[in-house]
Amino acid sequence: MSEGIPDLLPIWTAIIAISVFFYVMLDGFDLGVGILYGFAPENQRSSIMSTIAPIWDGNETWLILGGLSLLAVFPVAFAIIIPAVYFPVLLMLLSLVFRGVAFEFRFEHRLITRFWSRGFCVGSTLAAFAQGCILGAFIQGFTVQGRVFAGSSWEWLTPFSIAIGVALVFGYGLLGAGWLIIKTEGGLREWARGAGRTCLLVVLAGVLIVSIWTPIASPDISVRWFSWPNIVLLAPVPVITAFIALMVWRALGGWGNDAAPFFLSIALFLMSYLGVAISLWPMIVPGHYTIWQAASPPGTQTFFLIGTMALLPIIFMYTGWSYWVFRGKLRGDIGYH
Amino acid sequence: MHLDPVILSRMQWAWVIGWHILLPAFTVGLASYIAVLEGLHVSTRDEIWLRISQFWIRIFSVSFAMGVVTGIIMPFQFGTNWSRFSDAAANVISPMLGYEDLMAFFLEATFLGVLLFGRTLVPRWAHFFAACMVAFGTLLSSFWILATNSWMQTPAGYTMKDGRFFPSDWSAIVFNPSLPYRFAHNVSGFYVTTAFVVLGVGAWLVRRRNSLEGRRMVMMALGFLALFVPLQMVLGDQQGLNTREYQPAKLAAIEGRWEDASPSPLTLFAIPEQNEERNAYAIDIPVIGSLILTHSLNGEVKGLKDWPANDRPPVLPVFFAFRIMVGIAFIMLGMVVLGWYLHFKRRLFRTDWYLHLCQYTGCLGFIAVLAGWCVTEVGRQPWTIYGLMRTENSVSPSLTGADVLGSLIAYMIVYLLMYPFGVAVMARMVRQGPGTAEPPIQVTKPAATIAIPAE
Numbered sequence: 031m032s033e034g035i036p037d038l039l040p041i042w043t044a045i046i047a048i049s050v051f052f053y054v055m056l057d058g059f060d061l062g063v064g065i066l067y068g069f070a071p072e073n074q075r076s077s078i079m080s081t082i083a084p085i086w087d088g089n090e091t092w093l094i095l096g097g098l099s100l101l102a103v104f105p106v107a108f109a110i111i112i113p114a115v116y117f118p119v120l121l122m123l124l125s126l127v128f129r130g131v132a133f134e135f136r137f138e139h140r141l142i143t144r145f146w147s148r149g150f151c152v153g154s155t156l157a158a159f160a161q162g163c164i165l166g167a168f169i170q171g172f173t174v175q176g177r178v179f180a181g182s183s184w185e186w187l188t189p190f191s192i193a194i195g196v197a198l199v200f201g202y203g204l205l206g207a208g209w210l211i212i213k214t215e216g217g218l219r220e221w222a223r224g225a226g227r228t229c230l231l232v233v234l235a236g237v238l239i240v241s242i243w244t245p246i247a248s249p250d251i252s253v254r255w256f257s258w259p260n261i262v263l264l265a266p267v268p269v270i271t272a273f274i275a276l277m278v279w280r281a282l283g284g285w286g287n288d289a290a291p292f293f294l295s296i297a298l299f300l301m302s303y304l305g306v307a308i309s310l311w312p313m314i315v316p317g318h319y320t321i322w323q324a325a326s327p328p329g330t331q332t333f334f335l336i337g338t339m340a341l342l343p344i345i346f347m348y349t350g351w352s353y354w355v356f357r358g359k360l361r362g363d364i365g366y367h
Numbered sequence: 368m369h370l371d372p373v374i375l376s377r378m379q380w381a382w383v384i385g386w387h388i389l390l391p392a393f394t395v396g397l398a399s400y401i402a403v404l405e406g407l408h409v410s411t412r413d414e415i416w417l418r419i420s421q422f423w424i425r426i427f428s429v430s431f432a433m434g435v436v437t438g439i440i441m442p443f444q445f446g447t448n449w450s451r452f453s454d455a456a457a458n459v460i461s462p463m464l465g466y467e468d469l470m471a472f473f474l475e476a477t478f479l480g481v482l483l484f485g486r487t488l489v490p491r492w493a494h495f496f497a498a499c500m501v502a503f504g505t506l507l508s509s510f511w512i513l514a515t516n517s518w519m520q521t522p523a524g525y526t527m528k529d530g531r532f533f534p535s536d537w538s539a540i541v542f543n544p545s546l547p548y549r550f551a552h553n554v555s556g557f558y559v560t561t562a563f564v565v566l567g568v569g570a571w572l573v574r575r576r577n578s579l580e581g582r583r584m585v586m587m588a589l590g591f592l593a594l595f596v597p598l599q600m601v602l603g604d605q606q607g608l609n610t611r612e613y614q615p616a617k618l619a620a621i622e623g624r625w626e627d628a629s630p631s632p633l634t635l636f637a638i639p640e641q642n643e644e645r646n647a648y649a650i651d652i653p654v655i656g657s658l659i660l661t662h663s664l665n666g667e668v669k670g671l672k673d674w675p676a677n678d679r680p681p682v683l684p685v686f687f688a689f690r691i692m693v694g695i696a697f698i699m700l701g702m703v704v705l706g707w708y709l710h711f712k713r714r715l716f717r718t719d720w721y722l723h724l725c726q727y728t729g730c731l732g733f734i735a736v737l738a739g740w741c742v743t744e745v746g747r748q749p750w751t752i753y754g755l756m757r758t759e760n761s762v763s764p765s766l767t768g769a770d771v772l773g774s775l776i777a778y779m780i781v782y783l784l785m786y787p788f789g790v791a792v793m794a795r796m797v798r799q800g801p802g803t804a805e806p807p808i809q810v811t812k813p814a815a816t817i818a819i820p821a822e
Contacts, residue, residue: 105457112446334462
């Protein structure tokens with residue numbers, strides 16, 4: 031570090047971690063609502079869509095913040111990872127296009143409505159799947175030479191990344207179900223509880239696969255978790271995760287208030303996120319670059335941090351305000367009119 | 368056939384940004400227009416402003432949503448297709464792109480929810496405030512994106528090490544030499560584009576329904592354009608002077624100049640031939656080129672032969688795009704003069720052919736924006752960072768031609784599906800007219816009931 035500028039990297043790493051988590055949590059539930067939309071009773075679909083209509087585009091801005099912070103703080107990681115997942119990124123972007131415009135395009139014509147309704151569900155599902163594949167590819171690691179990705183554009187495609195992709199679809203479905211339980215009443219809420227339980231089971235299977243597969247595939251990760259004294263220090267992570275999973279199951283069955291399944295699901299996501307972070311720390315390009323090796327110069331970090339620290343609290347404030355404005359239950363009886 | 372990932376990546380970039388830019392070209396102006404309408408409604412309590420505002424807010428919501436989803440694609444292009452550029456330039460450009468997201472995107476997206484769905488949920492002033500924030504957000508967004516683009520055109524405030532750029536002076540980076548001109552010319556161009564759409568839609572409403580709202584729209588647009596069309600021409604001239612100073616090769620391509628000339632003629636028309644280094648069928652007017660470009664009678668204009676052939680931009684597209692842009696500017700000026708002439712003759716709303724003409728010229732701004740963008744982006748080739756980093760060295764090394772061809776086709780299919788739908792949805796809203804249709808989604812207190820109209 032030059033001229034006594036304090037090391038900002040820990041702060042930046044935290045900001046990026048928080049942005050990505052916020053994205054997963056917020057767009058996760060609205061993508062999840064989109065996924066469930068395709069399976070919900072036909073006459074409830076418009077109500078389902080309107081629970082997220084005022085907030086979805088704000089949620090997607092976290093994706094850009096995560097991507098751009100990565101570019102700003104770990105430029106070489108951005109330059110290696112993004113081309114390596116060329117096709118999952120393409121799939122994600124085009125899927126987000128489809129589901130985003132579906133909000134606006136479902137007008138009068140029956141066929142057109144049906145087309146964009148399907149687009150809304152399929153787009154949401156594929157976007158979630160693509161994000162899961164990106165996560166899977168990231169955990170797997172990439173072929174790197176110097177500062178560039180040197181593998182093929184299909185290197186990401188493995189059974190592991192596909193499995194994570196599928197698991198994330200159900201994970202988002204779980205968050206979406208939690209959101210619907212908060213926003214709806216009556217039959218739709220009961221339906222969401224059932225759907226949430228199905229999603230939870232698949233998610234848990236996915237978490238289990240990752241937990242078993244990664245230490246087998248990567249000796250480093252295995253050492254991280256199973257060497258002494260880590261095995262004792264880290265033991266609470268899987269134990270707490272299992273406990274939360276049980277709580278989610280019970281909450282979906284009716285335990286606690288209507289917000290419980292949603293917030294417990296977020297806690298489940300947080301634990302899984304923590305698990306991945308423990309496995310990979312401090313690598314930002316697994317196997318090649320640590321966060322220190324990939325960092326941009328202090329001048330860039332400082333300039334971007336000044337504004338970010340000023341703006342993030344404001345963003346939290348008005349994001350909170352807009353959620354407050356649209357709080358409360360969607361009344362099931364006035365879905366159509 | 369050899370598939371070149373560089374050419375295909377450039378085509379993909381041109382495709383996704385070309386479609387995207389049409390939306391900010393419309394929403395930047397429309398957001399400000401809506402804020403004005405809301406302000407008029409709050410201050411006068413005249414319901415007509417509310418009806419006009421609601422009419423445009425619905426159209427805004429569709430175009431804004433399309434702008435968001437096509438905009439999200441843009442920063443990822445830096446990574447997917449231009450990773451070498453990203454690695455080299457990220458230290459300098461990424462905070463500017465990041466600030467765009469933090470300041471503008473969040474502001475727009477969040478307050479848009481209140482603007483669209485919150486009219487009955489928040490006090491009147493808060494709704495007006497939300498409209499202002501959305502408008503302010505679109506301007507901030509334009510500022511940071513254009514600051515980034517301008518830095519790539521006229522880089523400043525950096526040092527270079529191992530082929531990568533490092534920031535040394537942030538105010539020099541952000542307020543680089545071409546930023547003030549580019550920002551003013553772009554935003555004013557976006558405003559003019561929107562005003563011509565408002566003029567066209569207003570004229571249609573007057574013709575078909577003799578609607579009072581339509582008359583207000585026409586008069587507001589004409590009043591605004593009387594100021595902004597001439598202003599836009601002056602701003603364009605200023606940006607031209609700036610280009611002559613910092614990117615003389617681009618200017619030479621715009622002018623179709625192969626040899627240095629002082630005084631320089633103005634080439635009205637020609638077919639520039641890149642390989643033969645000359646113009647076919649040229650129509651030149653002596654001296655005027657110097658007068659326009661240097662504001663003096665014998666100022667020197669550099670010719671393309673001053674640069675080695677592989678440092679020259681493709682002349683033909685730049686040359687023609689520029690003439691299309693300027694041609695449109697003069698058509699626009701004619702429309703405005705004609706409109707005011709008819710107004711003073713008290714015939715404006717009875718002159719059907721003029722109102723008809725307004726409809727047809729409603730989309731001219733978009734063509735001018737694309738043409739102007741083509742001038743500035745093709746004109747800076749073969750560089751991504753002007754004079755420092757070549758386009759061919761910017762592309763992701765892992766990509767094969769087939770990879771990029773596949774993604775380009777996918778983008779083409781999706782955009783060609785989405786845009787006609789978007790236009791159809793907006794056209795339908797126009798046909799419904801102001802004050803007739805319900806807002807797309809109603810939200811009422813106390814239970815925050817949200818309902819979508821019947822399908």
